[in-house]
Amino acid sequence: MTAKPSPRGVFVPACTPFQADLSVDSKLFVAHCKWLLNEGANGLAVFGTTSEANSLSAGERTEALEQLIAAGISPALLMPGTGCCALPDTVALTRHAVGQGCMGVLLLPPFYYKGVSDDGLYAGIAELIQRVGDRRLRVYLYHIPPMASVGFSLALIARLLKDFPGTVVGVKDSSGDWKNTAAMLREFPGFEVFPGSETFLLDGLRNGGTGCISATANINVGAMRELIDNWTGPDADAKQQRLTALRAAVQRYPLVPANKAILARLQGAAGWNVVRPPLTALTREAQDQLFGAVEALGFELDATAATA
Amino acid sequence: MTAKPSPRGVFVPACTPFQADLSVDSKLFVAHCKWLLNEGANGLAVFGTTSEANSLSAGERTEALEQLIAAGISPALLMPGTGCCALPDTVALTRHAVGQGCMGVLLLPPFYYKGVSDDGLYAGIAELIQRVGDRRLRVYLYHIPPMASVGFSLALIARLLKDFPGTVVGVKDSSGDWKNTAAMLREFPGFEVFPGSETFLLDGLRNGGTGCISATANINVGAMRELIDNWTGPDADAKQQRLTALRAAVQRYPLVPANKAILARLQGAAGWNVVRPPLTALTREAQDQLFGAVEALGFELDATAATA
Numbered sequence: 001m002t003a004k005p006s007p008r009g010v011f012v013p014a015c016t017p018f019q020a021d022l023s024v025d026s027k028l029f030v031a032h033c034k035w036l037l038n039e040g041a042n043g044l045a046v047f048g049t050t051s052e053a054n055s056l057s058a059g060e061r062t063e064a065l066e067q068l069i070a071a072g073i074s075p076a077l078l079m080p081g082t083g084c085c086a087l088p089d090t091v092a093l094t095r096h097a098v099g100q101g102c103m104g105v106l107l108l109p110p111f112y113y114k115g116v117s118d119d120g121l122y123a124g125i126a127e128l129i130q131r132v133g134d135r136r137l138r139v140y141l142y143h144i145p146p147m148a149s150v151g152f153s154l155a156l157i158a159r160l161l162k163d164f165p166g167t168v169v170g171v172k173d174s175s176g177d178w179k180n181t182a183a184m185l186r187e188f189p190g191f192e193v194f195p196g197s198e199t200f201l202l203d204g205l206r207n208g209g210t211g212c213i214s215a216t217a218n219i220n221v222g223a224m225r226e227l228i229d230n231w232t233g234p235d236a237d238a239k240q241q242r243l244t245a246l247r248a249a250v251q252r253y254p255l256v257p258a259n260k261a262i263l264a265r266l267q268g269a270a271g272w273n274v275v276r277p278p279l280t281a282l283t284r285e286a287q288d289q290l291f292g293a294v295e296a297l298g299f300e301l302d303a304t305a306a307t308a
Numbered sequence: 309m310t311a312k313p314s315p316r317g318v319f320v321p322a323c324t325p326f327q328a329d330l331s332v333d334s335k336l337f338v339a340h341c342k343w344l345l346n347e348g349a350n351g352l353a354v355f356g357t358t359s360e361a362n363s364l365s366a367g368e369r370t371e372a373l374e375q376l377i378a379a380g381i382s383p384a385l386l387m388p389g390t391g392c393c394a395l396p397d398t399v400a401l402t403r404h405a406v407g408q409g410c411m412g413v414l415l416l417p418p419f420y421y422k423g424v425s426d427d428g429l430y431a432g433i434a435e436l437i438q439r440v441g442d443r444r445l446r447v448y449l450y451h452i453p454p455m456a457s458v459g460f461s462l463a464l465i466a467r468l469l470k471d472f473p474g475t476v477v478g479v480k481d482s483s484g485d486w487k488n489t490a491a492m493l494r495e496f497p498g499f500e501v502f503p504g505s506e507t508f509l510l511d512g513l514r515n516g517g518t519g520c521i522s523a524t525a526n527i528n529v530g531a532m533r534e535l536i537d538n539w540t541g542p543d544a545d546a547k548q549q550r551l552t553a554l555r556a557a558v559q560r561y562p563l564v565p566a567n568k569a570i571l572a573r574l575q576g577a578a579g580w581n582v583v584r585p586p587l588t589a590l591t592r593e594a595q596d597q598l599f600g601a602v603e604a605l606g607f608e609l610d611a612t613a614a615t616a
């Protein structure tokens with residue numbers, strides 16, 4: 001836990017597959033995570049928004065995390081989401097992740113109450129860090145106001161960095177606002193800033209960014225890794241344009257079922273189309289439109305790459 | 309569970325007291341709930357927004373519910389909130405509440421994902437009802453878009469009433485929009501519609517409403533009950549005006565800490581001022597302003613009524 005590799009690269013908020021009865025399909029989950037690492041993922045930000053983590057109970061999350069590690073995935077590659085609405089749940093999940101040796105946790109703010117103050121968010125994080133009480137803890141703030149409605153202001157981040165150096169170490173910025181990402185990169189040198197979309201991957205890397213954590217890394221992680229490994233190369237902008245085009249095509253649809261529909265094709269596993277309520281699977285028609293759009297961009301949808 | 313008392317009256321989303329270490333103060337919680345019933349509450353909608361329920365773990369909720377019942381509070385008076393983001397949690401809490409004999413559950417929709425469809429929300433409720441699998445289940449929908457961002461449309465309610473008659477039986481409408489409440493009352497005869505604020509109590513009663521479930525019932529339930537019991541009387545409008553004025557004075561402040569600050573005075577128990585993050589207690593200055601405002605309305609803040 002001493003040396004920090006930099007840049008971290010692309011961490012995938014791995015989709016969580018479900019059986020028809022909505023239980024977690026552990027076998028396919030493990031296979032998917034291994035497949036992502038094999039495809040080029042630098043790490044896995046399991047239990048994020050794209051993972052339907054907030055549709056999982058705390059017990060389901062800890063069990064699935066343990067299964068990944070038991071299957072041979074190094075916890076040094078894992079940044080599980082642990083932020084819940086209730087502090088006791090956040091503490092329990094975070095303590096568990098640290099105990100498992102995970103390289104960090106991705107921390108959503110408590111997202112039920114709206115219009116809360118920076119003081120209130122700060123108090124929750126301070127309490128979390130004190131309760132977990134483990135020097136190995138590394139917190140990545142998960143800033144996703146379009147979904148959580150509650151987020152981390154620059155002023156709050158500055159305060160956390162000052163009071164918890166070496167513990168609060170990074171952010172996933174899913175604001176979708178490059179200006180905000182750029183401000184984080186500019187104001188907090190050494191802070192690990194992951195844009196929440198590969199649309200900003202190259203801009204991020206050119207400004208000190210760490211990589212990205214993106215929903216569509218579930219289906220396109222290889223190309224993201226290629227750009228990360230060659231971002232100073234002459235064709236970096238062309239690579240970025242291809243990434244951006246694919247992202248744009250996919251995010252015309254709800255991101256979770258769209259990713260899952262494509263995974264069903266890529267891995268030849270129809271079970272991927274199961275989502276938990278309140279999400280709904282794409283209609284057959286929407287799937288066909290999505291497949292057509294991504295194939296038109298040269299994206300291969302056949303299942304030959306599947307390892308599941 | 310056969311005859312439905314009508315109108316139900318005022319159900320209180322009882323505030324949850326915490327010790328200084330943020331653990332639930334069970335003794336004060338039981339005392340508060342008994343005090344509310346003694347003050348005139350027709351029932352208790354424990355574990356609502358005002359209860360900081362989403363800041364409690366599922367285990368804390370089931371334990372606190374059992375403590376109320378063990379202390380002699382009839383489950384026929386209890387409508388606990390059980391709606392979580394994750395279906396397994398919602399199922400577990402709902403099954404527990406039904407098993408304890410509670411008269412109903414107040415069901416928040418899963419509130420993390422935004423922009424979800426009626427189909428997705430419907431699927432979650434259908435799954436819940438099927439999994440709980442108990443004819444005693446009575447579901448009250450908790451419509452609070454200002455906080456949850458996700459809500460129950462009239463079209464979705466119509467569909468649920470058609471498919472789950474006798475199970476989906478009512479709603480708490482915390483939209484703050486009387487037109488929405490009026491539409492529910494008009495379109496769904498027999499559906500138990502609780503406005504989420506006493507501001508609409510008399511309008512509700514005059515249009516077939518069931519009573520109200522309101523944050524400020526924690527501090528003013530007696531006056532609400534008096535209006536409910538005398539809503540056809542000549543001074544009903546004057547009673548309503550007094551309720552409305554107090555509500556307006558309190559809701560100038562964040563409702564949870566404002567209620568708690570007043571409870572600390574009313575019950576002579578300073579511990580009431582503890583809230584869980586991300587909420588924050590009112591400053592001393594804000595408390596003084598609040599106290600001055602409610603006293604100016606003739607509201608008594610001395611602690612003589614306390615039973616704790």
